[in-house]
Amino acid sequence: MPTIKIFPHPEYCPKGAEITAPAGTSICEALLENHINIEHACEMSCACTTCHVIVRQGFSSLNEAEEGEEDLLDRAWGLEPQSRLSCQAILAQQDVTIEIPKYSINHAKENH
Numbered sequence: 001m002p003t004i005k006i007f008p009h010p011e012y013c014p015k016g017a018e019i020t021a022p023a024g025t026s027i028c029e030a031l032l033e034n035h036i037n038i039e040h041a042c043e044m045s046c047a048c049t050t051c052h053v054i055v056r057q058g059f060s061s062l063n064e065a066e067e068g069e070e071d072l073l074d075r076a077w078g079l080e081p082q083s084r085l086s087c088q089a090i091l092a093q094q095d096v097t098i099e100i101p102k103y104s105i106n107h108a109k110e111n112h
């Protein structure tokens with residue numbers, strides 16, 4: 001089973017975390033199942049950007065982003081070349097390391 005390492009995030013996992021999930025699971029589902037309650041405002045239907053993560057390692061092992069995901073990502077806070085919407089990023093057999101951005105678009109609206 002692939003391991004997902006998560007960088008420390010002040011709200012979701014202050015000390016960082018390491019979880020496992022079966023291949024074929026989306027990163028978002030894996031996080032939620034392990035009580036890392038990343039935002040998922042559209043209930044994982046690829047219609048928001050709140051589940052944005054940056055894949056620091058293992059990016060190429062994931063399924064490719066479809067056009068709809070790419071379009072949404074353009075609007076995400078803190079976009080990077082290795083950004084994915086975690087509900088659309090499906091684990092293969094390989095381990096991945098992810099970072100949850102400090103803000104999502106919801107926070108950005110409230111604070112800026």
Ligand code: FES
Nearest residue numbers: 040042044051087
């Ligand atoms: S939860 Fe909305 S796009 Fe992933």
